[in-house]
Amino acid sequence: MSHVFPRQINAAPVKAVSSQGCYITDETGKRYFDGSGGAAVSCLGHGDADVIRAIQEQTAQMAFAHTGFFTSDPAEDLADLLISQAPDGLDRVYFVSGGSEAVEAAIKLARQYHIENGEPQRRHLIARRQSYHGNTLGALAVGGNQWRRAQFEPILVDVTHIAPCYEYVGRSDDETPHEYGQRVAQELEDEILRLGPDTVMAFVAEPVVGATMGVVPAVPGYFKRVREICDTYGVLLILDEVMCGMGRTGHLFACTADDVSPDILCIAKGLGAGYQPIGAMMCSKDIYDTLGQGSGFFQHGHTYMGHPVACAAGKAVVSAILNRGLLNNVHARSEQLFGALNSKFAQHPHIGDIRGRGLFVGLEFVENRDTKRPFDPSVKIAARLKKAAFDAGLICYPMSGTRDGKHGDHLLLAPPFILTESETDELVAKLGDAMHALPELSDI
Ligand code: PMP
Secondary structure (H helix, E strand, C coil): CCCCCCCCCCCCCCCEEEEEECEEEECCCCEEEECCHHHHCCCCCECCHHHHHHHHHHHHHCCCCCCCCCCCHHHHHHHHHHHHHCCCCEEEEEEECCHHHHHHHHHHHHHHHHHHCCCCCCCEEEEECCCCCCCCHHHHHHCCCHHHHHHHHHHCCCEEEECCCCHHHHCCCCCCHHHHHHHHHHHHHHHHHHHCHHHEEEEEECCEECCCCCCEECCCCHHHHHHHHHHHHCCEEEEECCCCCCCCCCCCCHHHHHCCCCCEEEECHHHCCCCCCCEEEEEEHHHHHHHHHCCCCCCCCCCCCCCHHHHHHHHHHHHHHHHCCHHHHHHHHHHHHHHHHHHHHCCCCCEEEEEEECCEEEEEECCECCCCECCCHHHCHHHHHHHHHHHCCEECEEEECCCCCCCCEEEEECCCCCCCHHHHHHHHHHHHHHHHCCCCCCCC
């Protein structure tokens, strides 16, 4: 009997025993194509020799030295590397162990910055509906997914949520994409004015929404307008690139495609690529200097922050992405993947939208393509597709709750950046097999 507390109580999860490249093998010898990199984590695929060597060498050299006393070469080197590639203005890196920790740190840093900047009344956070920013209480409060929040609502800090930029569902026929983006960005200004401009501390958003909506980039111009609004009212812009960052969209930092620089940026997942648990919060020089000239202390911290082995792995991962030309492969395979998905599924009666950037791809399932009406939640498209895909040897990431936490189904693909041409074809073929297993989707 297992004593591991699994994600699904009373379930008996399949035991994975080895992994290489784009594949994971279970204890029976069955191979699975890792079409979503777990949850957009394994960007280098499995078994990367350089990352393994970096971890082994750092473990032998020095596994741990507490950041209350020391910095380390791996942490310094990784921070330098990230800053050298980061959007303008980001100047310092705070290493943590994952995405939720990065978001928690961002929220607390925003609050402390305003206090030390002489504006202690700034305490309101604004985020977006249908968003996910992590499962710890602060990050959960920022997230706007009703299903995830519901039972914890009474113990969450107060955050107000505005509309996401979700063109497929939100744009009306008489609006251009640009007009739509400006309209939803306006909700931010309206909310700031409603709360009182000098009481708002930050706005939090994902440049490309991952898990909760199935890979939804904003329309051009949306984030530029958001940046302007934040600047006008002294509100910090926190971008969460935990899922979409680290090259997933074809840019090391996803927000460069929107031509915006945040005040605080959160990364994780692809930073450790699954080899080590690591996340980071990056912040502007102004924020860092304000604390530096003020209390000189960020009132936060974790035992494993800046872990030397995790940082050594992160450095090897980012170096591999940059030095092996993997971003070029992301672009090339992305073109192939979108071409194949469109030619196979674009006319599918129950696929309403195929979207994304780079190797970050979403498919939205609808009961009716013309009205975009989702399937009834009782049909459980996402859960059944996840199982059918797993049975067919494909790990992909179907989710429900696309529209409002209760309705809608989508599927997320996030294959490793080392994906080859033939593996791209295999991914699409396996997805087709999985869909065939569901009577509602077998119409291909
Ligand atoms: N932010 C986003 C956008 C995420 O997708 C996730 C994880 N899916 C998180 C934060 C939380 O990251 P973690 O699970 O590493 O805590």
